[in-house]
Amino acid sequence: MNAKTTSDNLIIREFTAPKQIKLFISLQKNQVSGQLTFTDPISENEWHFYLYLGNIVYATGGVHPIRRWQRNLVTNLPQIPFSLASLQEQLTEYEADLSDNVWEYGQICNWVKQEIITPQQGKNALLFAAREILFDVTQARQVICRLNQNDILAPKLEPIEPEELIKQNQQIWSRWENAKVADRSPNLAPVILQAKELQEKTSISAYQSLCKLLNGNKNIRDLAVQLRTSPLQVISSLSPYIQSGIFSLVEVPDFLELFTTTEAHNNYQDRPLIACVDDSLMISQMMEQIICLAGYRFISINDPMQAISTLIECQPDLIFLDIVMPKISGYDLCAQMRKHQEFAETPIVFLTANSGIIDRLRAKMVGSTDFLKKTVDADELLQKVVELLP
Structure with missing residues (x-):
């Protein structure tokens, strides 16, 4: 040279x-x-x-x-x-x-x-x-x-x-x-794919902690710094869950990468917006993780009394709505929403553990579009999204 x-x-x-x-x-x-x-x-x-x-x-x-x-x-x-x-x-x-x-x-x-x-x-x-x-x-x-x-x-x-x-x-x-993890990059982010299976294998407190921690926003190295351990320890702890398909490793962007150019920002803004009205932070975080990884925008509303004003402002393309919430039920909230012109054609899917005939009839009467099990499964959720969005 x-x-x-x-x-x-x-x-x-x-x-x-x-x-x-x-x-x-x-x-x-x-x-x-x-x-x-x-x-x-x-x-x-x-x-x-x-x-x-x-x-x-x-x-x-x-x-x-x-x-x-x-x-x-x-x-x-x-x-x-x-x-x-x-x-x-x-x-x-x-x-x-x-x-x-x-x-x-x-x-x-x-x-x-x-x-x-x-x-x-x-x-x-x-x-x-x-x-x-x-x-x-x-x-x-x-x-x-x-x-x-x-x-x-x-x-x-x-x-x-x-x-x-x-x-x-x-x-x-x-x-x-x-440790047989040399093929797994520490720049990838762990996410939960099978929430139901994870819930069955862990305690309630551990499950809630994992949902907050593994939200697709932190890669292995980020988690290691947050947990004050090594990236190897993080990936080794997750490996059994990755092998069983409960967790997966996905690419994650650098901070504000989506907004580094006007074109990228506009492309992001053009993606369908999906809203979830649920007083459970855990359910909201699980849904956000799955929906955002699929390329959609997401907004979570945990106070049902603020739902209508927030939804009018953001104009989502699809709404997931919990039935059992404090102060106002999902049935009543759905009925109120259908009175607004903004939500006349918007798909509204109830999140519920009960989906019997009476529940379905009542849901139809207040204007719901469909049901989804409260124990959110990634495949079922995304299938429902694809069905209801153009």
Whole structure:
């Protein structure tokens, strides 16, 4: 590789620790500086290592840079609260933005310079990111490697010694292999697919906690930080449920990814909106998880006395309505809703444990469209949604 050039692409299969050490030791020996990029040809994910004289100044990339940033703050810089709004303001102040690959490094260096964090905290934060990046590179079955020696990031903090980082990563990776979960990405989010089966296998308190925790909004790494454990411990605990089909692992977007462009925001706003009126938070959370993963918008209303005003404002395309609620029953609420022109044609599905002839007749009299069992099953729920939405 000539100095100040961009290298040809190098395909590396099974990028294991020995191959990683061989590559980085060679770069150290030749005192190479620049941006080393690894690309997964299947997922097209990219990870970037900024080198200076062969050492790692900073690593970034992957699918969730802002999620990783939040985890980094919680773990290593707890004196700095995470806020996307304040992050954008700070980057504007430093004349940077989230599209810049080195915005994280700039933030950390500025905080060290201002003595908001210590140099050791800064180094810990850089190591945190580099470990996650290297793990994801290792998990890719094949990577395409290229070096751009025109893109040099001069170190402002102590660089990372590659060999030690690789050895630490190898220990973590070996544990994942030994636990037989090496094919499961820590960037995926666990979700509940079979709520009824889970309820039968757990206590009420455990079931409620799992519904709140596994809502499809946090990936394995996010959960590990929240629970103060390791990603391996999280995925190992969930594995029996995943194998039995009660849980699944799904892709989750980075924070505000849906709203990064006007077009994406408009596309999201065009999706059907489904409402659930139920005083049970647990039922609402379960339905939100299933419906949002299927690509629909969702709104939960837990106070039935506020239901009509909220529904008029948001104009949902489909409404799920609990029958037994405090202060007003689902029957009475449905009858009131049908008096409003806004809900004259809107499908209204009752959520109930009772679906006998008398219940069905009463439901028809007040204008309901259909019934669904209160113990929500993902397949039944989505089938009902597909049937009733155009």
